[in-house]
Amino acid sequence: MIGRALTSFFWGWLADxxxxxxxxxxxxxxxxxxxxxxxxxxxxWMALSMRFLLGCFNSLLGTIRAYASEVCREEYRSVAxxxxxxxRGIGMIIGPAIGGFLAQPAEKFPNLFAESSIFGRFPYFLPCLVISVYAVGVLAACWWLPETLHMHDKKVSERCDSFDVLEASSEESDEKEYVTEVKERKISKNANLLRNWPLMSVIIVYCVFSLQEIAYAEMFSLWAVSDKKYGGLSFSSQDVGEVLAISGFGLLLFQLLLYPPIEKLLGPITVTRISAAVSIPLLASYPYIAMLSGITLHLVINCASILxxxxxxxxxxxLFILQNNAVPQSQRAAANGIxxxxxxxxxxxGPVGGGTL
Incomplete structure (x- = not known):
């Protein structure tokens, strides 16, 4: 997180x-x-250094958010x-489960991985290797991605700089309007993002929600595996994995099939407000879910987790839609970097605060 915080704006500026x-x-x-x-x-220290460097060089999420809003037509932007x-949500849900399954393979699968092998000496190398191999495939696929940052013709810029409005004839009124529009785009390109209040307000909301989100992710598994006498669910790690897997599948169906028409009908602001409002009583109900047991507990916790x-x-x-709509294309990646x-x-x-509480 620290590495990403230090370099995200820089990578966004480069992307623009x-x-x-x-x-x-x-x-x-x-x-x-x-x-x-x-x-x-x-x-x-080596592990911390690798994570720090990964954060410094990995600015995928911000850049891809800008890319996704540009690669398709406006009516499909919410889908993208x-x-x-x-x-991202499915990755955060299923990724830890996959990592836990592949970690320490020499102990879990002694017939396949010997203790003297590299996977025995480095018990967490296998999940990291699988992710790296997967990333190689993604890298190969990304090589054929089309570029979405359209560079304006230099001739247009020269026309804007040399055009004299006072001496223009009436026959050139259409051209003057065009040049004025391009000049306005040039001004917006150099606008200070920190003074863009619509953008800053969205970022503030996103930061507050991210703090809550990472705290929830930190606490949910601990709460689920804790004994009932401590207010937990007494779940096994397998039970937690099943809940997360079901949540990921339900999330995929909702976002691909239901979210686009809902967003088109209500708009991104209304959808965001409703989601935030409903989340409050839902999270407040979690302590009462621990009072349930048996099939009722499993059914309710799965429904609550999906919701x-x-x-x-x-x-x-x-928030992504509102953020990208608040800036022109020439500043979109930098805005996502901020x-x-x-x-x-x-x-x-978030993890420190959530774990402490």
Whole structure:
């Protein structure tokens, strides 16, 4: 989180200047390299260093959010950002489960992995290697991505700089209007993002929600596996994995099939407000869920988890749409970089605060 907070704006600025595709390729390459090295860590400091470098070089989320809003027509923009949010949400749900399944393979699968092998000496290398191999495939696919940052013709800029409005004839009125429009785009390109209140307000909401989101992710598994006498659910790790897997599947269906028409009908602001409002009583009901038992407990916690994750990703998707709509294309990646920087700072405190509480 610290590495990402330090460099997200820089990568966003580069994406606005040189294009989205190079930054996506660099970010994906960093996953291939630093994630594999993280699995080969021989000390805590090496592990921390690899995670820090991964955060410094990986600016995928912010750049992809800008890319997704540009690669398709406006009527499909909510679907594109919904896919980004869904992929991120499912990754955060299923990723830890996959990592836990593949970790320490020499102990779990002694017939396949010997203690003397590299997977025995580095018990967490296998999940990291699988992710790196997967990232290699993603990197190859990204090579053919079209660039969405359209560079304006230099001739248009020269026309704007040399055009003399006072001496223009009446026959050139259409051209004057066109040049004025281009000049306005140039001004907006150099506008100070920190003074863009619609953008800053969205980022503030996103940061506060990110703090709550990471705290929830930190506490849910601990709460689920805690004994009932301590207010937990007395779940096994397998039970927790099943709840997360079901939540991921339900989230995928909702975001792909239901969110786009709902967003089109109500608009991103209304959808975001409703999601935030419903999340409050839902989270407040969790202590009472622990009073249930048997099949009723499993049914209710699965429904609550699906609803909570659906509301979470719906809220984030709405914020993504509002954020991208608040800036022109020439500043979109930089705006997402600022958002990622602020969000990373808040998320850095989330696990500590959630674990302490």
């Amino acid at each position: 200047r040189y294009g989205r595709k190079p930054i996506i390729l660099i970010g994906t390459s960093s996953v291939v390299l630093f994630n594999a090295l993280f699995g080969l860590s021989t000390s805590l 950002l919904s896919v980004v949010s869904t992929s 909570r994750n659906t509301l979470s990703v719906t809220l984030v998707t709405g 958002s990622m920087t602020a969000m990373s700072v808040f998320k850095a405190f």
